[in-house]
Amino acid sequence: MQERIRNFSIIAHVDHGKSTLADRILQQTRAVQAREMREQFLDSLELERERGITIKAAAVRLAYTARDGHTYTLNLIDTPGHVDFNYEVSRALAAVEGVLLVVDATQGVEAQTIANFFLALEHDHVIIPVVNKIDLPSARPEEVALEIEETLGLPAEEAIFASGKTGEGVDEILEAIVQRIPPPKGDPEAPLKALIFDSIYDSYQGVVPYVRIYEGTVKPGDPIRIWSTGKVYTVDKVGVFRPGHLEATPALTPGEVGWVMAGIREIHDAQVGDTITHHTRPTEAPYPGFKPAKPVVFAGLYPVDSQDYGRLRDALEKLKLNDAALWFEPETSEALGFGFRCGFLGLLHAEIVQERLEREFDLDLIATAPSVVYRVVLHDGTELEVHNPSDLPDAGKIREVLEPYVRVTVYTPEEYVGAVMQLLQEKRGRMAHMNYIGKRVELVYEVPFAEILYDFHDRLKSITRGYASMDYEQIGYRPGELVKVNILVNGEPVDALAFIAHREKAYFIARAMVDKLAEVIPRQQFAVPIQAAIGGKVIARATVKALRKDVLAKCYGGDVSRKKKLLERQKEGKKRLKAIGKVEVPQEAFLAVLSAG
Numbered sequence: 106m107q108e109r110i111r112n113f114s115i116i117a118h119v120d121h122g123k124s125t126l127a128d129r130i131l132q133q134t135r136a137v138q139a140r141e142m143r144e145q146f147l148d149s150l151e152l153e154r155e156r157g158i159t160i161k162a163a164a165v166r167l168a169y170t171a172r173d174g175h176t177y178t179l180n181l182i183d184t185p186g187h188v189d190f191n192y193e194v195s196r197a198l199a200a201v202e203g204v205l206l207v208v209d210a211t212q213g214v215e216a217q218t219i220a221n222f223f224l225a226l227e228h229d230h231v232i233i234p235v236v237n238k239i240d241l242p243s244a245r246p247e248e249v250a251l252e253i254e255e256t257l258g259l260p261a262e263e264a265i266f267a268s269g270k271t272g273e274g275v276d277e278i279l280e281a282i283v284q285r286i287p288p289p290k291g292d293p294e295a296p297l298k299a300l301i302f303d304s305i306y307d308s309y310q311g312v313v314p315y316v317r318i319y320e321g322t323v324k325p326g327d328p329i330r331i332w333s334t335g336k337v338y339t340v341d342k343v344g345v346f347r348p349g350h351l352e353a354t355p356a357l358t359p360g361e362v363g364w365v366m367a368g369i370r371e372i373h374d375a376q377v378g379d380t381i382t383h384h385t386r387p388t389e390a391p392y393p394g395f396k397p398a399k400p401v402v403f404a405g406l407y408p409v410d411s412q413d414y415g416r417l418r419d420a421l422e423k424l425k426l427n428d429a430a431l432w433f434e435p436e437t438s439e440a441l442g443f444g445f446r447c448g449f450l451g452l453l454h455a456e457i458v459q460e461r462l463e464r465e466f467d468l469d470l471i472a473t474a475p476s477v478v479y480r481v482v483l484h485d486g487t488e489l490e491v492h493n494p495s496d497l498p499d500a501g502k503i504r505e506v507l508e509p510y511v512r513v514t515v516y517t518p519e520e521y522v523g524a525v526m527q528l529l530q531e532k533r534g535r536m537a538h539m540n541y542i543g544k545r546v547e548l549v550y551e552v553p554f555a556e557i558l559y560d561f562h563d564r565l566k567s568i569t570r571g572y573a574s575m576d577y578e579q580i581g582y583r584p585g586e587l588v589k590v591n592i593l594v595n596g597e598p599v600d601a602l603a604f605i606a607h608r609e610k611a612y613f614i615a616r617a618m619v620d621k622l623a624e625v626i627p628r629q630q631f632a633v634p635i636q637a638a639i640g641g642k643v644i645a646r647a648t649v650k651a652l653r654k655d656v657l658a659k660c661y662g663g664d665v666s667r668k669k670k671l672l673e674r675q676k677e678g679k680k681r682l683k684a685i686g687k688v689e690v691p692q693e694a695f696l697a698v699l700s701a702g
């Protein structure tokens with residue numbers, strides 16, 4: 106019964122205990138038998154559990170008998186916590202009527218608490234503040250409840266004090282969900298309107314979209330249409346989520362959260378945010394604001410062993426089946442041979458993809474430094490998008506280079522404001538505004554995306570002793586004084602090492618880069634000069650000194666097994682080495698620019 110459905114999400118800053126609380130709610134509603142109960146139930150990918158972060162939104166349906174004696178169906182939609190996946194958070198929130206806003210009682214409000222709060226507010230949701238981790242000795246629940254009131258305007262007396270660890274306060278949370286969050290609306294007889302808020306890929310069923318039904322009813326046999334692609338399918342099965350499995354049901358009606366199997370083969374035909382409707386009786390308008398996932402960070406991925414090129418292509422194709430945001434296209438590098446230029450939602454996404462390729466597909470890869478996408482206007486008026494720094498045309502041909510900007514929001518205790526502002530300025534940021542909220546300060550800056558890509562978050566954490574937090578969103582392109590720096594190893598330019606930098610910083614980065622390269626490139630039989638150049642002009646230089654002795658020399662005539670071991674070890678090390686001309690270059694070198702920036 107629609108009246109007895111409650112759809113909710115949990116939103117929180119990273120590590121404030123969202124997954125732990127979700128587990129506890131599952132346990133308390135006995136959705137999961139104790140023996141089935143694994144920690145972090147909703148984080149289903151192996152990698153997610155290991156990294157302790159939530160990558161894909163998941164959903165589960167619970168039954169809860171409230172104090173009023175009625176049994177309610179609670180649909181919990183989990184949301185990812187990292188800014189790379191913000192769009193998925195927003196779509197997951199579109200599927201619910203209310204949220205639990207979880208704030209760590211020892212930490213207080215953080216940047217993503219605020220960012221997520223505003224996302225929930227945009228959807229007009231009921232927001233239930235939960236002050237979590239009250240079992241910790243350093244918890245200051247009353248203070249944090251007041252901070253939530255001051256910063257977000259949610260009355261302190263509405264806050265529920267809880268602990269996902271001990272289970273304290275969880276009953277109160279469940280009651281609040283039933284009493285404060287309204288039941289979903291929608292007419293079961295209206296034309297179908299279902300929002301895709303997530304999907305999974307199954308090798309038998311293909312892509313299985315997870316949907317929230319707003320209007321109408323969907324059942325097996327129905328012809329359905331995906332709004333943005335216009336593709337038509339016949340529904341095979343529909344159903345709901347049970348912990349650990351999908352359960353088939355006769356139909357899905359308004360307010361319900363469930364899945365649809367319809368033999369969809371390509372993830373691009375069922376992207377998060379898109380709408381499913383009936384083919385014969387379509388809805389008038391889709392759920393608004395659909396944006397196809399768009400990669401913003403690009404890097405080259407090359408097999409260490411060139412024989413693995415085909416396996417790498419197959420692996421990327423497989424991953425793409427359940428990751429609509431992953432983009433790739435073949436690329437050839439003079440230095441690295443045949444590989445792929447890959448596009449990601451952010452650095453974390455890039456790391457996850459690379460790790461999955463290596464782990465699940467047993468590939469050894471060389472990754473080039475991630476780069477943002479530059480736009481170039483040539484003198485003849487042609488416009489280009491540059492996904493790879495080595496593709497930047499000669500300076501003489503360029504009228505203008507534009508780079509992507511982000512609006513960064515940093516949330517920091519007052520005493521670190523000076524240091525944070527200095528860091529943002531160093532990153533070429535311009536202040537948009539500054540806000541005092543109690544003893545905290547919100548700083549909003551517009552910063553080139555490339556500047557915050559690599560080490561910004563780490564540096565922010567270190568200068569504020571871990572107290573500051575941040576969030577960012579893309580705000581479009583602006584012109585910049587940008588130049589390409591070429592790196593020459595042993596006199597040869599190495600395309601995979603070229604990078605684009607702001608003119609004023611190019612010298613500094615080039616200096617750090619050649620020093621780093623000289624450190625990580627193993628000594629060879631001869632001295633290897635490393636140079637950085639803009640156009641024809643060398644701006645920095647370092648040398649890898651020649652080896653004095655042959656590694657094997659002292660083994661000749663000696664113990665055979667020792668020599669073998671040495672050779673073995675050398676082979677191990679070689680796995681990640683690429684020969685560039687006569688020089689062997691390790692993986693580390695290709696990422697040297699990250700630590701030089």
Ligand code: GTP
Pocket residue numbers: 117118119120121122123124125126157158159185186187237238239240241267268269270271
């Ligand atoms: P993401 O999935 O990365 O967004 O993190 P999260 O918000 O889901 O946090 P998670 O539940 O993984 O908890 C983060 C850390 O806090 C873990 O080490 C938990 O064991 C710990 N933790 C979570 N809830 C509590 C709690 O109520 N009390 C205490 N003492 N520790 C908790």
